[in-house]
Amino acid sequence: MALSPDIMKTYGRIDIAFTHGKGSFLFSEDGNKYLDYATGIAVNAFGHSHPDLINALQDQASKLWHVSNLYKIPEQDKVANLLVKYSCANQAFFCNSGAEATEGAVKVARRYAWSKKDTERDEILCVTGAFHGRTLAMLAANDRPLFREGFGPKVPGFSHAEWGNIEDLKKKLNNKVAAVLIEPVQGEGGARKAPINYLKEVEALTKENGSLLISDEVQIGMGRSGKLFAYQNENIEPDIIALAKGLGGGFPVGAVLAKSEVGDAMVPGTHGSTFGGNPLAMRAAEVVINLIIEDGFLETLNEKIKYLDTKINSLIKNQTNNLENHNEILFVKAKGYGFLRGIELSEKFSVADFSTEARKKGLLLVGAAENTIRILPPLNTSFEEIDLAFLKLKELAQELYKKND
Ligand SMILES: *Cc1c(COP(=O)(O)O)cnc(C)c1O
Secondary structure, three states, X not given: OOOOOOOOOOOOOOOOOEEEEEEOEEEEOOOOEEEXXXXXXXXXXXXXXXXXXXXXXXXXXXXXXXXXXXXXXXXXXXXXXXXXXXXXXXXXXXXXOHHHHHHHXXXXXXXXHHHOOOOOOOEEEEXXXXXXXXXXXXXXXXXXXXXXXXXXXXXXXXXXXXXXXXXXXXHHOOOOEEEEEEOOEEOOOOOEEOOOOHHHHXXXXXXXXXXXXXXXXXXXXXXXXXXXXXXXXXXXXXXXXXXXXXXXXXXXXXXXXXXXXXXXXXXXXXXXXXXXOOXXXXXXXXXXXXXXXXXXXXXXXXXXXXXXXXXXXXXXXXXXXXXXXXXXXXXXXXXXXXXXXXXXXXXXXXXXXXXXXXXXXXXXXXEEOOOEEEEOOOOOOOHHHXXXXXXXXXXXXXXXXXXXX
């Protein structure tokens, strides 16, 4: 099956096409079944074909798809109300993707400073290893020159402090900084969890400096951290939150949440999105939020997270058992938290090769920076499916050792 020459070559695509999905499994054209722990890069929060999502979308599809934000959209009111009720924010703006959410967050932060006549304060302080999307401005917020190469001048107004280094951040905070933009756990950056207390200290420093704190929860938000929002694990209150990926459970939708004082800087005409928050997207998001906040759901999810932890730790610990000639370990260390987990692999094994081999065993995973393989299960995966994933990983490890010995 050749890749189509009619499609721009922006992706190094894997030569598999899926025909349908059910729960945590995907089925391909050539008749294979895969345990999907890649979830479309943390998008299919409730796996595939969830009956509530199908019902909501079918119902809405037969009524109304799009009207534009020229009119009231009651479906938006419902979702905004849920997001506000369960977060520290008071307002929501809806868009269609992660990059739009982070860009929107940056616009809100700058506009807030501007509205307070603090017009010099327009810089966004980011951290090394960050990934905030692919628009021109977000390329400057990211920390990978490779992504930026060949795309003209770097958009000004973005600087970087070293990830996890509070002293460096302190040094780089000044009265020009409108906001610190940060992921509570870096997804693309290699499933890197912030060091303990780091975000709390970042929050304190931003407050002291009169800057805002933007939590980019595009990947870790919407339950993936074990709480609805990741910041809730850190005992902090960001001023702005960017959401997307899991929010629509597979339907494209993003959101910028803000405290009212900050969000009020945005008045009619200052920002917009033609498609943003259309009724179909809102029905999907409403279902996803309701599933997460349902009684007992997060408790069970946290048990599964603990179970996943023990599985990862024992995979790493037991990898050398029953091996005689191994000269190098495969799994270096566990990374991330919640259901945004990673395992860093030894340099001898590339993540690309590892995910190819995992796929051959019917397990879908995603690579990340730092030679890290990401494990992104659907939030409603079962304990049995976690067992299955780790059985496959264990077998795979044994095969790879044999090859390399
Ligand atoms: C994926 C991602 C983005 C960009 O999302 P898109 O929908 O691809 O634009 C931004 N921030 C984080 C943390 C992400 O993981």
